[in-house]
Amino acid sequence: MANMIEQSLLCKVLDAPDLEILHSNGVIEEMFLTCKDEIHFIIEHYNSYKQMPDKLTFLGRFKDFQMLEVTESTDYLVYKLKEAYTYTKLVPLIEDTAKVVKEDSIKAIQYLKEEIEKLEKSVPVSRNKDGYDIISNAGDRLTEYKKRCEVKGLIGIPTGIPKLDEITNGWLWGEDLVVLTGRTNVGKTWIGEYFATMAWNMGYKILMYSGEMSTAMVGFRFDTLNKHFSNMGLLNGSGTLGKKPDTDGAKYLQEDYEKYITQLQQKSGFIVVTPDDFEGRKPNVDEIKSLAIKHGADMIVIDQLSLMSDKRRADIPRIAYNNISEDLFLMSKELKKPVLLMAQANREAVKNRKKGESPELHDLAESDGVGQNATRVLSLSVIDGTLKISVKKNRYGINNKEVLMIWEVNTGYLKPLLSENPEESTEDKKDDKPDGEKDKGGEKDYGF
Known part of the structure; x- marks a missing residue:
């Protein structure tokens, strides 16, 4: 035969x-x-x-x-x-x-x-395809456009920051490897967990790999981001845990935290794994993928690139990081789930912090391949309590945009630096722009 x-x-x-x-x-x-x-x-x-x-x-x-x-x-x-x-x-x-x-x-x-x-x-199971005719299949784009109109462009998991949603359209379902980069101690883990917490609050299941922090530390940060309990108060065992939101100065007390925990533990859906879950070693992407499938995760957060292992066992860090980021992208594509990856910026980016500059795409430590494999790269920098999120790469939307946020780390608040008051008149906004930059026809000018 x-x-x-x-x-x-x-x-x-x-x-x-x-x-x-x-x-x-x-x-x-x-x-x-x-x-x-x-x-x-x-x-x-x-x-x-x-x-x-x-x-x-x-x-x-x-x-x-x-x-x-x-x-x-x-x-x-x-x-x-x-x-x-x-x-x-x-x-x-x-x-x-x-x-x-x-x-x-x-x-x-x-x-x-x-x-x-x-x-x-x-032995690839599927053979090479014959391509896709964007002319005869134009109706597919009309359908996709109408879907985007229905959700006002927010086609993915919301980031929790409306201005960032406008730029990114949310964390997208499949083929979305989002790299969060910044220098040491800039707060990459905080921001990554913030995005995860916002998604969890909207009903999405989270899988987070924490390569450095214990599950308890990740949990305390979650409580700070979720309900604004003082993080230092939680870590220091303080009897007062910061100001209660929407009050005239009332303080969170131990009993408030107990009540919160009692209610919280009736829920689920935010799985944290550490090297302890892998016999003390760094996991590879296949192991993370297996857990994502097991727990039905909607979004996967990896903290961080250097604390993952390369299943192909490359000896050179640059090649290993390229392999890991490529595997994470392929995992996102296969599972059709967004992946958020924290990655360290290199030494040049650390030098530039004195100038108040955000790390650039080429500042990703050890590997140009990480930036190439990423669909989006968000660069983080903090100056005098102001968080600057710079969109350095955005395969699916607007590029080279910045979002400025007032960041109260201890209480987990992230607030827009600039007013986003929807009642502000359109005429006032137009008057603030040079004539050449005014929106045309009442529509938003995206600056392409």
Whole structure:
């Protein structure tokens, strides 16, 4: 059967003007198990003379080969070819795994996952696609546009900052790797957890990997961001925990925190994992993905890049970080969930802090690849209690924009520095702009 499949596919190859039928379907020479010499001859002939061998030349070389009248589709023949090839690779893999199982079943699982991943890469299940006609399929864009109109552009998980939502359209479902970068101690973890807390409050399930802080520390920060209990008060065991919101100076007391915790623990959906959950080591992306699937996470937060491990085990940090960020992007694409990744800025960015400058895209430590793999990069800097969120990269929207927030770290408040009063008259806003920058037709000018 395998020989008939290979001969049928070879007949189609010989009828073609070039080797595109192989290339477009991800077929390699090694996949031919019984017709190795025949496919090698065809490929060598084409590479040498830039044309396919004619059938007389081919049959003169391979006298026992049968020229067939092939009625099966190319897709079917390619699938059966790959199926037979995969079988020859899979059987010894299963046998080797059985041996490892006898020694250590946990290691056997990891071994099998790694080997299966290699096999999937060498034998892609799906063939190359033929592309998408943006003209004849223009109606798809109209449908997408109408969906965006219904939600006023906010098509993803809200960030919790309206001005940032306007720029990003929220954290998007799939193919969204958002990198939060800044120098040491700028507050990347705080801001990442702020975004996660806002999403949780809107009903989304969160998975957060905390590479440095314990679950207790992450929990205390959550309480500060969620209900504005003094973080220092919680950490120092103080009897007073800051001012109660919307009161005339009343203080949070221990009993207020107890009442809050009693109500909070009736809920769920914010899973925090640390290296302790991985036997004290840094997890790789596959391990995070497994947990995201297990817990049904809607958003995944990684704190931070340097505290993850590269499953490909690159020795050079630059390559390892590129691999990890690429795997995180692919995880977002596969799970169709946004991923927020905290990443350290390099030393040059630390020098620039004296100038009040935000880290640039090239300031991502160790790897240009991290910025390339990211769909969005938000650079963070803090000057005199003002948080500046600079959008350095935005694959899906407006770029090079800034959002300024008053940040009260101890109580978890983030408030717009500039007024966003919806009652402010349109005429007043227009008068504040130069004539060349006034909005046209009553619509917002995005500055493209």
